[in-house]
Each structure stands twice: as structure tokens, then as C-alpha cells.
Amino acid sequence: KQEVTQIPAALSVPEGENLVLNCSFTDSAIYNLQWFRQDPGKGLTSLLLIQSSQREQTSGRLNASLDKSSGRSTLYIAASQPGDSATYLCAVGRVGSARQLTFGSGTQLTVLP
Amino acid sequence: NAGVMQNPRHLVRRRGQEARLRCSPMKGHSHVYWYRQLPEEGLKFMVYLQKENIIDESGMPKERFSAEFPKEGPSILRIQQVVRGDSAAYFCASSEAVPLNEQFFGPGTRLTVL
Numbered sequence: 001k002q003e004v005t006q007i008p009a010a011l012s013v014p015e016g017e018n019l020v021l022n023c024s025f026t027d028s029a030i031y032n033l034q035w036f037r038q039d040p041g042k043g044l045t046s047l048l049l050i051q052s053s054q055r056e057q058t059s060g061r062l063n064a065s066l067d068k069s070s071g072r073s074t075l076y077i078a079a080s081q082p083g084d085s086a087t088y089l090c091a092v093g094r095v096g097s098a099r100q101l102t103f104g105s106g107t108q109l110t111v112l113p
Numbered sequence: 114n115a116g117v118m119q120n121p122r123h124l125v126r127r128r129g130q131e132a133r134l135r136c137s138p139m140k141g142h143s144h145v146y147w148y149r150q151l152p153e154e155g156l157k158f159m160v161y162l163q164k165e166n167i168i169d170e171s172g173m174p175k176e177r178f179s180a181e182f183p184k185e186g187p188s189i190l191r192i193q194q195v196v197r198g199d200s201a202a203y204f205c206a207s208s209e210a211v212p213l214n215e216q217f218f219g220p221g222t223r224l225t226v227l
Contacts, residue, residue, distance in 0.1 A: 093214060
């Protein structure tokens, strides 16, 4: 059974700082990994999707990496802004049940102005 | 290009009533997923549907819950005889066919059972 863990559960940083969010998963037979952000009371916004054959993906100030062998992914946010404050979720699609995403419990990020 | 649409956004039901949650996928998407987020818990997969077919319902409670995605119209998640423990946010997502499988989520329906 796939388990996804995100550390830390909460993070508070001053504006302008670069930061890294961590995601680990127990079963390395993954199909893909997706990072989302969730604002309070809202739905999920897809940030980045990494296929199992890829090592990283970039979008603007965001960079996500994937190391299947160690069961880890990181989301790097450069030059953080108060608008980045949200909960960041990591989700894994597993081989054999790729369409069923398994979510971590998220990292709640606060960027202080 | 409208995203995934869900309605209602908020739904209040009394114990024993039925709840119907609707989801219209993004244009061009033929795969729909339902997830549930219980208070203070993470999102959990419930069911995956394609048009007129349930593909994977391994996360769906065996009783009182059902889902459909008819040939015409939105996908429906139906909860019969609701109980307080059904209070949660229910999210729908949609995607195109493999191999990309990037899932796009709707704003959710927040169900409160009194």
C-alpha cells in the first residue's frame, strides 16, 4: 500500500526566501507525481506533474524533482511571496492503479511580508 | 476554457436525507475522479469513472454511496441516508487519457450533515 508523507507539516518564512518542501513515498513503482496547492476553502490547483521517467520539472519560480529510487520528491520555491501562502500537496499515481492518486497530508506554507 | 465545475458548492442535509453532488469535467476530458477530504485529514480517492463505466471504485464505501457518469450530462456522486460522518469536502477531478494523466480539480462541494 502506497503511503505519502510530507515534511514539514507547517512552514513559515519571510518574503524573498527560497524554500524546499519535501515529499516521500513508500512504493517506488510510481507512474507519476503531481504537486498541487490548495488555498483555504478552495479546490486544488495543479502546479507540476512529473512522469516517472523524468527527474525534474520547472514552471516559473517552481522546480520539482523526483528521485524514484529513494522515494523522494522536492518542490523548490524561489523568491517566495506572500501570495505563495497555501497548503502544498504531493500526490502519487502508482503503476497498476495510476489513475488513483495517493495524497500526502500537505505542508502549510506561510510567507510573511 | 472552463475548468472542472462542481455544484452545489455547499450542501446541507439532515441525517437520513440524500445528497447529490454534480461534476462537469473540463472540455475534452472523458475521465472523472471523486475524492473526499474529511476534516483534519488528507484527500482520499473514492472512484474513477469513464463515460457510462465505473473503472475503479476501490475507495468508495460499500453502502450508501454510488457514482455515475452518463453518456450525457455531469457525473453524479450520490450519498443515501447521510450520517454526520459523511460531512466532508468532496472534490471531483478530470483528465484526458493516458499517458499524461494530469488531474485537474474542481472547487469542491462542502457537505454538512446536521
